[in-house]
Amino acid sequence: MTLHTVGDGMRLAESGAPGPRIAIAFGTHGDERAPIDAGLELVARIERGALELAAGTLLLVHSNPLASAQDRRWSEGGVDLNRCFHASVLAREPALFEERRARAIAAALDDHAIEALVDFHCTVEPGRRFLMQHPPALDEAHRAVTRWLRADVLLADPRLWFGGVSLDELLSTRGRVGVCYETGWIRDPANTPESVLDEMTNLLAGTGLVAGDATAHDEKRRLELDAVVRCEGDGFRWEDGVGENLQELRAGTRLGAYADGTPVELESDATLIFPKKKPELVERKKPLVYLAARRG
DSSP: OOEEEEETTEEEESSSOOEEHHHHHESTTTTOOOHHHHHHHHHHHTTTTEEEEEOOOEEEEOOOOHHHTTTTOOTTTTTOOGSOOOOHHHOOOSSSSHHHHHHHHHHHHTTOOOOOOEEEEEESOOOOOOOEEEOOOTOHHHHHHHHTSSSSSEEOOOTTTTTTOOOHHHHHHSEEEEEEEEEETTTOOTOOHHHHHHHHHHHHTTTOOOSSSOOOOOOOOEEEEEEEEEESSSSSOOOOTTTOOOEEEETTTEEEEOOOOOEEEEEEEEEEESSSOOOOOOOTTTTEEEEEEEEO
16 A cells, blocks of 8 residues: 655555545644654555555544644734635635645545645643534544544534634534534644544544444533623633633633623633633623534
């Protein structure tokens, strides 16, 4: 079996036997080293014959190699690649590297009839690993992929609160399987290339692309985004001990207050998703925090 170069940073392995057609992406943000180094090692193992496909097709996508070389979240003078996969961005004439890159990746996924994609990331704020998908949390097609990944929290966004702009959303909104895997905090010493590589290979074994045993991780807390709290005042100060990603809170909990003292409280039980803790991220009429409810 050989790896074929099918585009800059994109390699295709075909077993010649029937099976799923899966893509693993890494380096959508160029400073997330654990997934990048894990993905590059996976490429190297296949190249030297240390890992053989038993069935199906595997597309390996180093999404933003320019940003990775610069060790930046996106390339100098560029934009966030994970905001470039909306249909409106893909349709217009690309002006920046990331816009051209999004087109090339989208074309490769179509050209090679990829059925499922997992995009490996790290979080920029401290917190636990979690999975994101965009069909409802109990979607069986996505579960067939996410069950092989170790995170015990799965967040669904069926109403596309995040805007349908990311690589995983691209697949999901086209009727295929798209999963974002946040493997943990970018600075967590336990979030290593070795640990992420283990996850990648477990996924390949679980889906049948490579031979060997795989560990299923079926016990997950399933959440769905169902509301957003927008900033309606100037500035915001979070209550002490409140404002962690995936934090579960009861109705009536005070989140914090605006500069004029106006409080913000939860109207119902909720899990906080991507709270804006840094003052520079708090903007009027923009999301202050997303809210999720348990499903299943």
